[in-house]
Amino acid sequence: MFFKLNALSTVKMRLPLLPISMLILGNNKTLPLVETSTSPPVSSRHRLLKLIAHLIPRYERCSCSECEVVSGIFGNAFWHENISPTVHQWLNKESSTRLPMAAFPHLRKICNSGFIVDSNGSNSYLIHPQRMALPTLYISGGRPLLVTPQTSFLAHKYMKLHQPGFRHERVVVEGFGHSDLLIGEESCEKVFPHILSHIRSANGDEQQGRNVHINVAEGKKVFSDSEADQYQYEEGFGIITWFSPFVVLLLAFLLVSQLARLFL
Numbered sequence: 145m146f147f148k149l150n151a152l153s154t155v156k157m158r159l160p161l162l163p164i165s166m167l168i169l170g171n172n173k174t175l176p177l178v179e180t181s182t183s184p185p186v187s188s189r190h191r192l193l194k195l196i197a198h199l200i201p202r203y204e205r206c207s208c209s210e211c212e213v214v215s216g217i218f219g220n221a222f223w224h225e226n227i228s229p230t231v232h233q234w235l236n237k238e239s240s241t242r243l244p245m246a247a248f249p250h251l252r253k254i255c256n257s258g259f260i261v262d263s264n265g266s267n268s269y270l271i272h273p274q275r276m277a278l279p280t281l282y283i284s285g286g287r288p289l290l291v292t293p294q295t296s297f298l299a300h301k302y303m304k305l306h307q308p309g310f311r312h313e314r315v316v317v318e319g320f321g322h323s324d325l326l327i328g329e330e331s332c333e334k335v336f337p338h339i340l341s342h343i344r345s346a347n348g349d350e351q352q353g354r355n356v357h358i359n360v361a362e363g364k365k366v367f368s369d370s371e372a373d374q375y376q377y378e379e380g381f382g383i384i385t386w387f388s389p390f391v392v393l394l395l396a397f398l399l400v401s402q403l404a405r406l407f408l
């Protein structure tokens with residue numbers, strides 16, 4: 145719904161990294177990640193992009209080549225200490241053997257807009273909040289990767305404003321980043337209980353006949369969200385305070401220099 149990137153992701157999205165990557169990819173927008181003796185040969189275009197991906201800054205480095213390519217292009221999606229070696233191995237060697245990138249330009253438009261837009265960059269979805277008449281739960285990691293907890297903070301506020309008759313809850317789980325919320329070794333203890341609790345509560349609301357029509361008509365504030373509202377987003381974490389335009393231009397120059405060295 146909303147996409148508030150952290151500082152590193154913002155810089156990567158503002159720079160023309162993705163358009164350049166799409167040019168390098170050419171017609172085949174699916175990047176092969178796992179190379180085996182039986183897999184088809186990797187094209188020179190794909191090999192070049194994988195080489196460049198290794199040079200892109202990220203929060204955590206990894207000894208696994210496939211993981212390095214994905215985190216270079218997409219960014220670190222999880223804190224390594226939160227996932228088991230078994231899941232890491234399965235993720236990089238069995239589950240995600242290819243990286244389809246055709247949708248990435250659309251994703252870039254969404255990230256740079258700060259909220260979901262269609263492929264033309266138009267605000268086609270958030271103008272129809274009436275279509276989302278349902279209870280919702282938002283879970284953010286308290287040790288942000290890719291996006292900040294403001295992402296779920298805004299979505300939660302949006303739904304409470306437009307669909308006040310349904311239960312909307314939000315949790316920030318300390319120590320987690322992004323996808324490790326769902327694939328982490330301790331997710332079953334620290335994350336999943338929030339999901340189960342929300343489902344049970346939402347089912348209970350439905351069985352008790354608490355619905356949007358009655359509650360909106362009576363003008364009641366149906367649910368308190370004190371837990372979620374306790375979170376105070378630090379505005380100072382934004383890109384404006386972290387990177388001046390000069391620094392962004394300097395980074396762009398360094399990137400172009402690196403690419404020129406690779407091509408020439």
Ligand SMILES: [Zn+2]
Pocket residue numbers: 205206207208211212224232
């Ligand atoms: Zn890794």
